[in-house]
Amino acid sequence: xxxxxxxxxxxxxxxxxxxxxxxxxxxxxxxxxxxxxxxxxxxxxxxxxxxxxxxxxxxxxxxxxxxxxxxxxxxxxxxxxxxxxxxxxxxxxxxxxxxxxxxxxxxxxxxxxxxxxxxxxxxxxxxxxxxxxxxxxxxxxxxxxxxxxxxxxxxxxxxxxxxxxxxxxxxxxxxxxxxxxxxxxxxxxxxxxxxxxxxxxxxxxxxxxxxxxxxxxxxxxxxxxxxxxxxxxxxxxxxxxxxxxxxxxxxxxxxxxxxxxxxxxxxxxxxxxxxxxxxxxxxxxxxxxxxx
Amino acid sequence: xxxxxxxxxxxxxxxxxxxxxxxxxxxxxxxxxxxxxxxxxxxxxxxxxxxxxxxxxxxxxxxxxxxxxxxxxxxxxxxxxxxxxxxxxxxxxxxxxxxxxxxxxxxxxxxxxxxxxxxxxxxxxxxxxxxxxxxxxxxxxxxxxxxxxxxxxxxxxxxxxxxxxxxxxxxxxxxxxxxxxxxxxxxxxxxxxxxxxxxxxxxxxxxxxxxxxxxxxxxxxxxxxxxxxxxxxxxxxxxxxxxxxxxxxxxxxxxxxxxxxxx
Ligand SMILES: Nc1ncnc2c1ncn2[C@@H]1O[C@H](COP(=O)(O)OP(=O)(O)OP(=O)(O)O)[C@@H](O)[C@H]1O
Ligand SMILES: [Mg+2]
Numbered sequence: 001x002x003x004x005x006x007x008x009x010x011x012x013x014x015x016x017x018x019x020x021x022x023x024x025x026x027x028x029x030x031x032x033x034x035x036x037x038x039x040x041x042x043x044x045x046x047x048x049x050x051x052x053x054x055x056x057x058x059x060x061x062x063x064x065x066x067x068x069x070x071x072x073x074x075x076x077x078x079x080x081x082x083x084x085x086x087x088x089x090x091x092x093x094x095x096x097x098x099x100x101x102x103x104x105x106x107x108x109x110x111x112x113x114x115x116x117x118x119x120x121x122x123x124x125x126x127x128x129x130x131x132x133x134x135x136x137x138x139x140x141x142x143x144x145x146x147x148x149x150x151x152x153x154x155x156x157x158x159x160x161x162x163x164x165x166x167x168x169x170x171x172x173x174x175x176x177x178x179x180x181x182x183x184x185x186x187x188x189x190x191x192x193x194x195x196x197x198x199x200x201x202x203x204x205x206x207x208x209x210x211x212x213x214x215x216x217x218x219x220x221x222x223x224x225x226x227x228x229x230x231x232x233x234x235x236x237x238x239x240x241x242x243x244x245x246x247x248x249x250x251x252x253x254x255x256x257x258x259x260x261x262x263x264x265x266x267x268x269x270x271x272x273x274x275x276x277x278x279x280x281x282x283x284x285x286x287x288x289x290x291x292x
Numbered sequence: 293x294x295x296x297x298x299x300x301x302x303x304x305x306x307x308x309x310x311x312x313x314x315x316x317x318x319x320x321x322x323x324x325x326x327x328x329x330x331x332x333x334x335x336x337x338x339x340x341x342x343x344x345x346x347x348x349x350x351x352x353x354x355x356x357x358x359x360x361x362x363x364x365x366x367x368x369x370x371x372x373x374x375x376x377x378x379x380x381x382x383x384x385x386x387x388x389x390x391x392x393x394x395x396x397x398x399x400x401x402x403x404x405x406x407x408x409x410x411x412x413x414x415x416x417x418x419x420x421x422x423x424x425x426x427x428x429x430x431x432x433x434x435x436x437x438x439x440x441x442x443x444x445x446x447x448x449x450x451x452x453x454x455x456x457x458x459x460x461x462x463x464x465x466x467x468x469x470x471x472x473x474x475x476x477x478x479x480x481x482x483x484x485x486x487x488x489x490x491x492x493x494x495x496x497x498x499x500x501x502x503x504x505x506x507x508x509x510x511x512x513x514x515x516x517x518x519x520x521x522x523x524x525x526x527x528x529x530x531x532x533x534x535x536x537x538x539x540x541x542x543x544x545x546x547x548x549x550x551x552x553x554x555x
Contacts, residue, residue: 184385186381189381190379190381190385191402193351193377193379194398194399194402195373195374195375196402204398204401209389288389288430288432
């Protein structure tokens with residue numbers, strides 16, 4: 001993988017820069033509290049000792065990278081994955097509703113797009129509502145969905161998945177509308193000369209032409225699904241999931257826990273986007289795509 | 293050609309005006325043309341004189357705004373619905389996600405032919421355009437000329453009695469072009485298809501055609517129709533005979549006459 005090697009150096013140097021900056025800010029942000037502690041204990045530590053202490057507080061304003069790393073490592077690898085404190089367990093809880101919501105969202109997005117492309121009135125009547133639906137902040141909608149569904153006895157995975165669906169159908173709809181309309185005029189004319197039926201034109205031309213658009217929009221949709229699942233865990237007082245970890249961390253001022261839950265969330269997001277990307281590349285290759 | 297059989301293409305007072313943002317563009321004006329079964333008719337003329345538009349009207353891809361057109365004795369639309377013609381576009385227009393053989397199979401799938409029949413036609417037409425061995429390649433793995441040949445194979449596999457070809461060999465080098473011209477003539481002689489063929493090349497038009505329709509622009513119209521006196525049997529070196537050169541000179545004169553008011 002040449003492209004991988006080409007990316008390695010720039011990505012690592014950016015990462016190193018971020019870590020250095022992070023340490024600098026950790027010292028700056030944790031210093032006032034440390035000074036307080038020291039003056040109350042009548043201690044006057046040297047500069048090196050002082051910096052060491054700012055990076056080792058139990059509930060720091062900004063935890064140092066190594067504190068997050070240690071916490072992440074312990075909660076990921078040293079705990080049984082059935083433990084409610086295990087990040088693997090919590091990530092799995094969030095991941096399962098992400099995947100369910102993503103599957104619904106993708107299916108819904110495709111169905112709406114097919115409708116919009118084939119029915120002129122849907123194009124005019126539905127599109128404004130779809131766009132409007134995305135301007136409503138998800139934080140306002142999420143509690144309503146959860147509460148309404150709980151009132152009719154639906155709790156657990158489904159409500160969270162619905163919020164993921166709500167966020168993920170939109171990019172798929174937009175991408176698929178564009179994809180289904182992407183065939184060149186000449187290809188459409190060609191089908192016309194064969195007197196192809198609309199369904200033949202759909203399956204033999206529009207669908208294959210839309211596949212690259214589908215995968216691009218699915219990458220956006222899967223990340224949106226994860227955000228939806230995390231947000232869906234906040235108002236429920238969910239006991240498990242990355243969102244629940246974030247909330248509990250905030251409640252007990254466990255800043256290190258919050259940060260390691262964030263790291264877990266970003267790793268899950270990166271993996272999801274990567275899996276969709278790899279699937280897209282496999283499909284592209286199977287459809288005769290030119291190796292880049 | 294018997295006098296009783298209806299014309300394959302009959303156009304009378306045919307006109308087409310495009311409504312564009314900068315006003316109407318008269319692409320075709322007052323075109324009268326009758327093409328009988330088994331004819332090989334070339335359309336030649338400067339760029340923008342309406343050759344493609346005329347072919348598209350015959351194919352029912354554009355609707356005329358005046359006059360009438362009939363194909364095989366019915367309207368152009370009915371003829372298209374009966375799959376009366378195969379069309380070769382100016383560009384290859386292959387589907388990039390299909391291999392060459394699957395591209396040739398496309399119209400056959402749409403017609404609902406059996407797998408065996410499809411395979412037989414694919415093999416026969418790919419042989420004909422010298423693309424055997426490239427069945428499993430994707431279009432991007434072929435040169436431009438090979439792609440165009442694949443698109444000709446696709447139109448031939450369709451096996452309609454009327455072939456509409458819009459500058460099919462325009463992008464090919466001289467040698468491939470000569471070869472395909474010969475092949476096309478042989479195919480035409482063997483199958484008794486009717487062929488409408490757009491070209492920019494005077495020698496190509498004269499070599500292939502039984503009739504050459506010279507067109508001129510603004511508005512696009514037929515300015516001259518030249519009957520070829522060449523025999524049906526045409527080896528490539530017929531192009532050096534005085535008879536051939538005389539016809540070519542007439543075509544050139546016709547083109548010049550259409551152009552004269554431009555100077
Ligand atoms: N869809 C369209 N809308 C508007 N004007 C058009 C359209 N198609 C063609 N025209 C115009 O009609 C005229 C004839 O075009 P046409 O494509 O038939 O020319 P042509 O003889 O095939 O030229 P070339 O040899 O360059 O292919 C041109 O002036 C062109 O601008
Ligand atoms: Mg043209």
